[in-house]
Amino acid sequence: MALPVEPSLAVERFVASAELPTPYLVLDPYVVADRYNRLAAALPGAEIHYAVKACPHPEVLWTLAALGSGFDVASVGEVRLAVAAGADPDRICYGNPVRGPADIAAAHAAGVRRFVSDSAEDVRLLAATAPGARVLVRLLVSDAGSATPFAAKFGAVRGEAVRLLGAVADAGLVADGVAFHSGSQQLRPDAFADGITEALSVAAAAGLPRPVLDLGGGFPVAYLEPVPDIAAYAAAIHDALAGAEGVRLMLEPGRALVAESGLIRSTVLRVSRRPGVDDRRWVYLDVGRYSGLAETENEAIAYRVRVPGRSGPAEPVVLAGPTCDGDDVLYRRTPCPLPLSLEAGDVVDLLVAGAYTASYASVAFNGLPPLPVHTV
Ligand SMILES: Cc1ncc(COP(=O)(O)O)c(C=O)c1O
Incomplete structure (x- = not known):
């Protein structure tokens, strides 16, 4: 289990000596780098896309871009922040499926080619405004075990997800794979395993040869109580992928890198x-x-x-x-x-x-x- 941690020495020194008006937040980018490296070591080969919404401070983004992280963005504003921090647009995924045509066109103009979608309407918009886009279809999965569940706001059910992947290919876009997010501060490693099993079944039904599986974020941190450590999530993910061939893994951690x-x-x-x-x-x-x-x-x-x-x-x-x-x-x-x-x-x-x-x-x-x- 991962136990609640104390602030870093650098943060302790800062608050001990800074005579600044309160309230304020103080961040230690070295801790961010450390958590990125730990996650990368626990799940080697997975492409990490930091979820910018968790903390879009430029120093956090520079730190992660310098380590080679990709970025999960929710808006054009976040595309710009990531690019300004040195992100390669090819490593940016526009993960929020709620957006208008101007947002898609601006992201595309900035070089973003990977999008997550969960509706036929959005797939049509992508076809019209983002030629060549690689699309992941977001699957609705259980978020039981999450402290901040999505209450089914996002994601398509299995049959619709398969149809959407077909619609992506029919529209001349690249049907790249399946995304899911089982809720933030997800305390059940099995939530990831269950999501993977369902996502693999969708990818197979859609006939994707080398699917990307985007497991979203959700890795927890210990606030007051211990939480399962990253090794438990890595083991659950590893077991759920046993026997699956050619899968490319993507992760979108936010909280676990910056909290x-x-x-x-x-x-x-x-x-x-x-x-x-x-x-x-x-x-x-x-x-x-x-x-x-x-x-x-x-x-x-x-x-x-x-x-x-x-x-x-x-x-x-x-x-x-x-x-x-x-x-x-x-x-x-x-x-x-x-x-x-x-x-x-x-x-x-x-x-x-x-x-x-x-x-x-x-x-x-x-x-x-x-x-x-x-x-x-
Ligand atoms: C699509 C998406 N990806 C990633 C994240 C990051 O999740 P977390 O901070 O729990 O890792 C979120 C946050 O809710 C999200 O909505």
């Missing part, structure tokens, strides 16, 4: 007792749902919270953000014990916060600026 590189430093705005409302203290931070903590929705992701300047006995609190929005409460159910001595003005850190934070921050909700990002 552990980041820490959010924040400040306590207020500690309130709320007689008649709650026996617990309410602790309001200067960072919240709209300044980068979007994944606390439904308490899906529970960050480890530490208070560097306080020790002594702790009791559970309700942790809330700074805005006037009622949804800006981070944890009501998730146990969050904080020191009884905690006061307004104290520093609070959220650990393992490099993924899906700064990129989710609103631009000006309640007049608050987007989450500043620093690197070490």
